[in-house]
Amino acid sequence: MQRDTVFDLIGVGFGPSNLALAVRLAEQEQQGEAPLTHCFIERQLEFGWHRGMLLDDCRMQISFLKDLATLRDPKSRFTFINYLFERGRLADFVNLKNFFPTRVEFHDYLRWVASSFDERVHYGERVAAIEPVMAAGGSSQINALRVHSADEAGREWHRVTRALSLGLGGAPHVPEMFASLGEAGIVHSSNYLHSIDRLAGAPTDDKRRRVAVIGSGQSAAEVFTDLTRRFEHVDATLVMRAGALKPADDSPFVNEIFSPAFTDVFYGQPRERRDALLADFRDTNYAVVDRPLIEQIYEMLYLQRIEGEARHRLCAHSVIEAAQRTAGGQIELTMRDTLSGRRSAERFDALVLATGYRRDPHRTLLAGLAQHLGDALAAHEVGRDYRLSTPAHFKPRIYLQGCCEDSHGLSDTLLSVLARRSDEIATALREGHTRARGERTNRMDQTTQTTQIAQTKNNGVGDGRMAVAL
Ligand code: FAD
Numbered sequence: 001m002q003r004d005t006v007f008d009l010i011g012v013g014f015g016p017s018n019l020a021l022a023v024r025l026a027e028q029e030q031q032g033e034a035p036l037t038h039c040f041i042e043r044q045l046e047f048g049w050h051r052g053m054l055l056d057d058c059r060m061q062i063s064f065l066k067d068l069a070t071l072r073d074p075k076s077r078f079t080f081i082n083y084l085f086e087r088g089r090l091a092d093f094v095n096l097k098n099f100f101p102t103r104v105e106f107h108d109y110l111r112w113v114a115s116s117f118d119e120r121v122h123y124g125e126r127v128a129a130i131e132p133v134m135a136a137g138g139s140s141q142i143n144a145l146r147v148h149s150a151d152e153a154g155r156e157w158h159r160v161t162r163a164l165s166l167g168l169g170g171a172p173h174v175p176e177m178f179a180s181l182g183e184a185g186i187v188h189s190s191n192y193l194h195s196i197d198r199l200a201g202a203p204t205d206d207k208r209r210r211v212a213v214i215g216s217g218q219s220a221a222e223v224f225t226d227l228t229r230r231f232e233h234v235d236a237t238l239v240m241r242a243g244a245l246k247p248a249d250d251s252p253f254v255n256e257i258f259s260p261a262f263t264d265v266f267y268g269q270p271r272e273r274r275d276a277l278l279a280d281f282r283d284t285n286y287a288v289v290d291r292p293l294i295e296q297i298y299e300m301l302y303l304q305r306i307e308g309e310a311r312h313r314l315c316a317h318s319v320i321e322a323a324q325r326t327a328g329g330q331i332e333l334t335m336r337d338t339l340s341g342r343r344s345a346e347r348f349d350a351l352v353l354a355t356g357y358r359r360d361p362h363r364t365l366l367a368g369l370a371q372h373l374g375d376a377l378a379a380h381e382v383g384r385d386y387r388l389s390t391p392a393h394f395k396p397r398i399y400l401q402g403c404c405e406d407s408h409g410l411s412d413t414l415l416s417v418l419a420r421r422s423d424e425i426a427t428a429l430r431e432g433h434t435r436a437r438g439e440r441t442n443r444m445d446q447t448t449q450t451t452q453i454a455q456t457k458n459n460g461v462g463d464g465r466m467a468v469a470l
Pocket of ligand 1: 059061128402
């Protein structure tokens with residue numbers, strides 16, 4: 001009988017979440033824990049952290065001490081400080097007197113950590129579906145999951161696992177009115193650096209390019225600023241429903257909600273109070289901008305007035321009611337001013353949608369399991385250990401990372417809790433694995449006894465072999 005290799009864990013996505021888990025599993029093994037067979041599947045061809053927004057001068061929004069390991073174990077070899085040390089920049093970094101490295105440097109740190117796990121990661125494969133593997137012997141019990149992936153050349157892989165860790169990140173949110181226009185001249189901010197040269201076009205003597213950035217959060221502000229600096233021939237307009245760019249609240253008491261310990265507090269609340277907490281602290285992360293960047297934008301717009309040429313604009317209080325393509329290939333936005341109620345139409349050569357991310361890709365990926373999962377997926381029933389609740393006959397464990405804001409708090413989509421969360425998941429995974437192995441051994445013992453009794457009754461007829469696949 002041909003048997004699949006059965007992994008103890010497959011991680012889908014190899015961004016910071018599953019990278020942190022890889023680190024923790026490696027450390028546990030080094031500390032003498034039994035090895036778990038595991039691998040990760042990542043659709044990018046190599047490690048990359050939001051490469052489409054890796055703008056030269058943008059800084060991290062959390063302290064470098066909230067790296068993949070320090071808050072759990074400052075002595076880990078995977079800390080940001082050890083990265084600096086090994087790269088020979090530790091003393092120089094100290095001279096910067098800054099807790100917030102550039103994103104380019106943090107990306108390099110993450111890539112440095114990821115390079116230790118190259119053998120465990122299947123890059124260049126997109127996981128397309130996950131289906132149940134039923135127990136042998138016609139039982140309705142599901143013992144494992146089959147993970148289907150394919151690379152760009154169309155080659156397919158199928159791997160079987162007893163546990164999954166989904167760290168898929170967000171999917172670009174494209175409002176319907178833009179999605180229906182097709183892709184020409186429109187890019188989501190997640191793809192900004194990969195597309196902007198094409199969108200901005202080559203400079204010509206007689207025609208300036210008009211580019212609108214839609215949104216009022218950090219990405220919108222970063223893209224707007226970048227456009228004004230990158231291209232002489234581009235006039236940038238920032239269109240936003242909000243009345244002003246508002247600063248992110250990163251004051252110390254407020255920042256405590258991003259401490260790993262706050263996850264317990266948040267998780268312990270009833271649903272209404274969790275919702276209230278999310279609403280109360282929303283301005284730490286959503287539709288807000290780092291204060292220094294707001295000040296830079298204000299000053300840039302102010303300086304334009306001295307020069308007397310207002311090339312770049314900020315259109316606040318503006319709701320986009322419609323978007324359509326013109327015969328000349330431009331995009332016309334119909335905007336309503338929420339203060340005056342007045343409508344106006346403006347034409348742009350290109351749009352950058354800084355409209356945020358959906359946190360539901362895990363639902364699409366798990367759709368093939370929906371009939372076996374009961375209400376757990378729809379109702380987002382997730383344990384404190386990030387494990388999706390599953391019915392008794394569904395044995396594989398599914399851990400969710402980055403899509404548990406509703407249950408685990410605002411830090412869930414960010415980097416702040418990674419050092420702790422990876423430990424919580426790795427520990428839960430081991431406990432679950434040990435328990436499941438015990439159950440399997442019990443089942444095998446019972447089956448062996450039954451088989452022996454049956455063989456005795458049959459006067460020894462039969463070879464006593466069993467097809468206990470999992
Ligand atoms: P991601 O980093 O999004 O990684 C998910 C990975 O899964 C990706 O590599 C993707 O290619 C892969 N993947 C998805 N689907 C599949 C599939 N079907 N098959 C195979 N692979 C798949 N947070 C902070 O705390 N501080 C910051 O300073 C900060 N800066 C940010 C800047 C930007 C521009 C953005 C967009 C976000 C930022 N964030 C920041 C939030 C961000 O969510 C986290 O930094 C972090 O990326 C979360 O890691 P993750 O692994 O959960 O998700």
